[in-house]
Amino acid sequence: MASSTSMPHSQSQDEIWGSLKRAIAASSGFQRWQAERLIFNASLGELSLDQLVRTYLRETLETLAY
Numbered sequence: 001m002a003s004s005t006s007m008p009h010s011q012s013q014d015e016i017w018g019s020l021k022r023a024i025a026a027s028s029g030f031q032r033w034q035a036e037r038l039i040f041n042a043s044l045g046e047l048s049l050d051q052l053v054r055t056y057l058r059e060t061l062e063t064l065a066y
Contacts, residue, residue, distance in 0.1 A: 021053045030056050 024030050033056050037044045044052065 021049060024053050024056065025049055029060075033059075 030053070034044070034052060044055075047055070
């Protein structure tokens, strides 16, 4: 039988991602990143919050990995 890590009964993975996404979106780093990107790429304004946060995290991790 395969073991699995279970989530707390009170929060699903979607709820955790939603909370994390909102916290990231409220951060000054994300807001600065978003403002800088919107100046040069207006099409970013058409992305959902989920897509923006994922893009921000990917770019941030790529920069840190450099």
